[in-house]
Amino acid sequence: MPNINPQAIQVKLLNNSYPIWIKRNITQHIYKYLEKFYIGQKWFLITPTSIYHLYGKEIIDNLTQHHFEIIPILIEDGEKIKSIAYFEKYSKELVQNGCNRDSMLIALGGGVTGDLTGFIASSLFRGIDYIQFPTSLLAMVDSSIGGKTGINIGEGKNLIGAFHHPKAVIIDPYFLSSLPEREVISGLGEILKYGIINNNSIIDLFIKFKSKQMDLTSSEIDKMIIRSVKVKVEIVEKDVNESNLRRILNFGHTVGHIIEAFTNYQYISHGEAVLHGMIIAIELSKQICNLNEDYANKIISILKDISFIKLPEISKQEFNNFLFRDKKVQKNKLNFILLNKQCSPIIKNDIKTEIIYKIYKSHQRSLI
Ligand SMILES: NC(=O)c1ccc[n+]([C@@H]2O[C@H](COP(=O)([O-])OP(=O)(O)OC[C@H]3O[C@@H](n4cnc5c(N)ncnc54)[C@H](O)[C@@H]3O)[C@@H](O)[C@H]2O)c1
Incomplete structure (x- = not known):
């Protein structure tokens, strides 16, 4: 070699x-x-x-x-x-x-x-x-x-x-x-996900990266890639067929998928939708799992700072239809990934859909 x-x-x-x-x-x-x-x-x-x-x-x-x-x-x-x-x-x-x-x-x-x-x-x-x-x-x-x-x-x-x-x-x-900026944001969504669910040092690296105007030739981006890959590999090795643990990788994806599907996969990139899905999941974690407010607010402000895209108005009925079409529904129960505390995700299957919709609405309005 x-x-x-x-x-x-x-x-x-x-x-x-x-x-x-x-x-x-x-x-x-x-x-x-x-x-x-x-x-x-x-x-x-x-x-x-x-x-x-x-x-x-x-x-x-x-x-x-x-x-x-x-x-x-x-x-x-x-x-x-x-x-x-x-x-x-x-x-x-x-x-x-x-x-x-x-x-x-x-x-x-x-x-x-x-x-x-x-x-x-x-x-x-x-x-x-x-x-x-x-x-x-x-x-x-x-x-x-x-x-x-x-x-x-x-x-x-x-x-x-x-x-x-x-x-x-x-x-x-x-x-x-040569990657278009929207696609960079899309990848950053997934990188921040690994930082939130598993390795907080990725968040620290991201803050440095941001302070360097997100320079794609900086050593921070290479390090974030390496650490993200390590998180994904560790989780895949433990649950290769996605039967349980690997589901935590879906953090932010439930609502992310609704936004993507509602806009026919034309309007928003996958990672960008996940960014917004993660904001909803963290707000939910504050309410349902008592996630530390300071930590939650810090992460939400980092996420909000990356994507300025407006989100679609979705009626409650449409929202629920998309929610229950999701692959994460099993035996009619919705598996939703939340955070107990920093880097500690849990799978919840008893969340009322009204709460999810309410948080979506308030986040969507905050972007107008
Ligand atoms: N298999 C999995 O585990 C898994 C996980 C997440 C997402 N996905 C899938 O990945 C897809 C999304 O991937 P994506 O976001 O890479 O989309 P993509 O493959 O469509 O790439 C996005 C755009 O960027 C362009 N592009 C890629 N690299 C470039 C470069 N270096 N320079 C210039 N342009 C470049 C592509 O040509 C394309 O136009 C979805 O279909 C999603 O379902 C799969």
């Missing part, structure tokens, strides 16, 4: 352990990290056209120089490609280009690219290998880790999917230099 000393985090799972390498500019040495997976089979780089021009072509050139046989599969951008139609389109394109059961797929892009590529890898030839190479902040700290893959149907997001773990995850924070 070249001496660039990436942060190496091993995800330890029973049969599917894999490494995550994190280092700014690791892409320049990528072949060194990938060569152990190369056994002369065909590789495919699945990436949106825009990302291909930014980073993909250079990766292909680099790997080709080192004798990899790798073909780009250029895909469209946007959540719409997480669908049965695009799943079929790109699966066909792969097979027509010689993909077989020994092939390796690389997902180079945001969470959409990773979820779709992972799902194709989980099902094509009953499962082939793939590598996650996330380029958005959200994908770096969240969607590329944990093996959840999937696509959407009209009835809901991610309703078709599979657990299929990648062979490796490579994270190069250099890619963030």
